[in-house]
Amino acid sequence: MSSAPLTAAATVAGSLPHPFDDAMVLEPAGEHRYLGRTTEAYWNMIGPFGGITAATLLQAALQHPQRLGDPISLTVNFAGPIAEGPFEIEARPTRTNRSTQHWSFELRQGDAVATTGSAVFAVRRETWACGEAVRPEAPAADTVPAMAGFAPVRWLKAYDMRPVRGAKPTAEAGTEHPDSVTRFWLRDQPARTPDFAAVAAWCDSFYPRIFLKRAGFVPAGTVSLTTYFHTDAATLAALGDSHVLASAQAQVFRQGYFDQSAQIWSAGGELLATSNQIVYYKE
């Protein structure tokens, strides 16, 4: 892997790029290959925030010259740790049809595969439509105070999170919480008009459901994440700097793994993305 320094995201009027755009910088490094690097703004405890890794894989396909259409689904498998510094992404179109395109991803550091994944892109058309699920009730975002100091990890500062339910595990230690539902209004911080990569990152912005269920911290980490995109670029662009409502819940915790189902809603009630993950936990 080359260790050549990367160009930062384009600056506008001399200002610094948005930290998210900076994290999405990928330099072409041969056919289907891109060179990126971790950034401080999205650092978690011992590696980058999983959401930024998911977004970066998607970004490689989004900026690939052979890209067809917009993201429909994205699966990311967190196979091993990512160290601070450069990484290489292989984003390979495995099959391109008339209106759909399939992608395969690998993120490597040196010889080690750290992350794998796949995506489906499609050219979407207007059709009969129906939002069967209904956005949960929540007070308006501007009436809800931002969450502060939940955990001492850097990437949380990259988001404005305004919890309306399940903010943090506040029950007495050892007490089980009746459910694992967390909901918050969410926006990039500083505010940034969302794109598909931003939505991919949002879908991993919940702390592990077991923290809430067991009312305390236990070792836990996402092993696989799948997101479905139910929106188009114009709808995302029209969101501007409004918050979205993010909701997540687990269905079962068993033998070291639990699931999480999440939804990302616009303030106006559109379901922008649904996302599922399976998460390792200890004890």
Place this chain on the structure above:
Amino acid sequence: MSSAPLTAAATVAGSLPHPFDDAMVLEPAGEHRYLGRTTEAYWNMIGPFGGITAATLLQAALQHPQRLGDPISLTVNFAGPIAEGPFEIEARPTRTNRSTQHWSFELRQGDAVATTGSAVFAVRRETWACGEAVRPEAPAADTVPAMAGFAPVRWLKAYDMRPVRGAKPTAEAGTEHPDSVTRFWLRDQPARTPDFAAVAAWCDSFYPRIFLKRAGFVPAGTVSLTTYFHTDAATLAALGDSHVLASAQAQVFRQGYFDQSAQIWSAGGELLATSNQIVYYKE
């Protein structure tokens, strides 16, 4: 691709193998490569039932000599049609850790990639556990009549389905159904003690949610399917020939794609698997 005939699944006491075991027959064909073929018992309208393709990819990892642990997650991307006849599967372990293993799959016919996918396997241990989701109420399987003649496709005969809700789109044509929930008791037919591959197939056994929602048939097909396994081999073996309760619902239909969330429950109320898919539809 070789077109050598494949050995059928081992017969027991001179009887024919179960059709599912027959469909799972994969012959080693080089490092990380297996040769399989479609079978008549799981034929859908213009290709094999998607669930049997998902099960076959998983089977390649299950019988791989380097396999570690049991399946935690499986993602299958249906990239193109599979024709009747032989196919080759590449099942490659992309990273093996102390207790987890990541897999990458490609199913090819000739030079064409028809299906891609990935899986995570893990050695599971007993931990604190909690079933947060609760099995929906349903009358006992042996009190519910089997569904007959829903659609003229062969693979439906490979399952005993006993619907308790949303059996088929019976509302007047053009009328929207209030929701997209389908639930049925499910078992392989003939009865077969389930394994992980059987569960992978079960998760794709629902007809497309849009048939129910719009009370009629429209062109539709799964493009990506992700299943999480919440059970172990001993629990599956103990199910014997009992039915499981399968439940599915969509959250949103928009611009040619809808999602489906599904659960597979044991009769005793254990959540064995959760599964999500994104499905193409026309009009």
